[in-house]
Amino acid sequence: MPLTRKAYRAAILHSLADPAEVGVEASYEYFEDGLLVIENGRISALGHASDLLPRLPADIDITHYQDALITPGLIDTHIHLPQTGMVGAYGEQLLDWLNTYTFPCESQFADTAHAEEVADIFIKELLRNGTTTALVFGSVHPQSVNAFFEAAEKLDLRMIAGKVMMDRNAPDYLTDTAESSYQQSKALIERWHGKGRLHYAVTPRFAPTSTPEQLALAGQLLGEYPDLYMQTHISENKQEIEWVKALFPERDGYLDVYDHYKLLGERSVFAHGVHLCNEECARLAETGSAVAFCPTSNLFLGSGLFNLPMAEKHKLNVGLGTDIGGGTSFSLLQTLNEAYKVMQLQGARLSPFKSLYLATLGGARALRLEDRIGTLQPGTDADFIVLDYNATPLLSYRLKQANNIAETLFVLMTLGDDRTVLQTYAAGQLVHQL
Template sequence: MSQTRKAYRAAILHSIADPAEVGIEASYEYFEDGLLVVENGRISALGHASELLASLPAEVPVNHYPDALITPGFIDTHIHLPQTGMVGAYGEQLLDWLNTYTFPCESQFADRAHADEVADVFIKELLRNGTTTALVFGSVHPQSVDAFFSAAQKLDLRMIAGKVMMDRNAPDYLVDTAESGYQDSKALIERWHGKGRLHYAVTPRFAPTSTPQQLTLAGQLLKEYPDLYMQTHISENLQEIEWVKELFPERKGYLDVYDHYQLLGERSVFAHGVHLCDDECARLAQTGSAVAFCPTSNFFLGSGLFNLPMAEKHKLNVGLGTDIGAGTSFSLLNTLNEAYKVMQLQGARLSPFKSLYLATLGGARALRLEERIGTLHPGTDADFLVLDYKATPLLEYRLQQAKSIAETLFVLMTLGDDRTVLQTYAAGQQVHQR
């Protein structure tokens, strides 16, 4: 048995609770010289190296990182696979950006070979940036999801994805129908959901691109398969919100459209939520739904500032999203850098421990996977990262001045990027080495 056991020695840090609920000091566990023991893809022990090394059989290999920090793998709760090739597209806000750049780029996924190529690039980028779980939009083409899940399964990654459902207000070359969207999704669910560490998400793009018939069938899928996920967009852009009011005049507001079609629930994740009101936050929290906070994308498209304190007030689950391709980086470290600025612009603070929570345990809770990922508790999946304190000359120099783990963590989040991720592990296997 010890042959399958490996140990990793370094400074080790993970979130154990939301700082907004328990206070900063009770929200994390830190071992200045820690040991993480992994066996059969799961974490079997975590603690101080001085205590655990004595009980470790001599033949168990110990990987020692004297200048690094081990954390749980990052969790990206909103990202688009088919937009990988159009990251950094210039000069539009949301609706024009979709028509000018996004839809033409997504049309290429009718070709399975193209989908396979992009899925390979996409997964390598995720792992290079330390993201071990993501909630992923495919394109309207089922083969986009087949390509992604095929690539993820080879590495035994815990990933969630779905085929976009979109039967109106998009180019003719990129729409399905209410019935074909339902049938294609159902076939993908049967093929992939629950296979290894893969999960399926019912994925209506957003209310304006789905007819009432399609939204009804999306809700039906969630009834037929109760452990599915649901992902869509909400209240990202003021022009978008007005459009929703025109298309659904009988509903009270944007969230009420989704509520009416029974799309809220414990595995429902709504991207952005920049312009949610108090009542909508309360309703999302009441139904166990979650919001994906996407600061990089919200800045890039000029959408606005997400009100994290309001979400906290309602105890609404919030994860972090890169939102590639409106977001401009696969790095959740970069994304946290932007999240900090979003809070600053609203006169609020984002502590480094809340940031760590959002990128790990907060994302896991948003996805209802906190028993499996998001922490380094024994029994959870061995999805973790080794972050290099010497990744760049500036980072190395700056960290020499750091006097606490809080300062070290904040510097990693403001100066760190893909270069900071030395190694990424998924289910105990190394899936990236810088």
């Protein structure tokens, strides 16, 4: 295969570490006039254009962006493929919202053609918004996951997904059984896990919709395939938490249900965690588990405010999630806009560099993929995006007033959306262009 080498010149910014651990100044690397060199789908060099240009072959293809910022591709650690068609559904909190809108919408994925159509729309929306990796819930139907992975494989995307396991407390038309969920998940794992840049996640929807037998089999799958992911929901809504206590009176709280069935671990991601306590945060951190912070969804469904400072205190890995369709935007820029407000309401600040970290390297660490994605370090996958400073008249005008990269970044995260993403690259290939 011939060597393919390209270079991209622009302002370039990426995270190096969590600002909460190393301080803001040591947490990022910024090149005002930077150069990113790609070889065969991976980053081979990153630095100041003035340093790197003299070392490059004279015939290398260089794309030079004016008024633009290159960052790593964004990482969404919690999102639902089958809820694409019901984003912005009016008037309910979590449990009523599931019954009124979500379950009927997800039932359509019994039809393979429908699953394929939505998978195509869903992936295009991710890429339009600069999201190059996502941890994705399918529906209870295996065809939802097959359709998603087939579409992702064609573009060589790094994606993680799983079939929902749900054998109680849901409509009959949408439940599986403990055994069928195990067998269907196993077949999907054998077909997709580790194929190209694809990974499988064991996906019990949440404790109330799985019997103890199903949760035990979910834990068994994780034991049989040690590098699998696990995704589920936790402590999103106070009514939900009380329901879990009633369903599992023998367990010491919501997290202990998952702990008992061996679902905590280094590739386990728990969505929401709005009402976690200190002890639960400590246990999640101790097991290497992660939480997906979903601010747009938590506000839209009235669930509450995630306590990021408490998670930081326990050195708990936290990624960012859009949680489509409880969340109202595929844009992680817009999600960070809401995250800032969630922190403000708690008297805490969310710096632009912490926001960048959450949407890139923090997400990669939550997924244990920081050696492959989430930064622009040489040797990592060439998943990156180009953000246009002139995407809208207001953004263009506002950024002309910005005095430094911190202000520029913050404005991009408050005024930016899908229109700001000029191009998206995955494994060095252009997969979206405005």
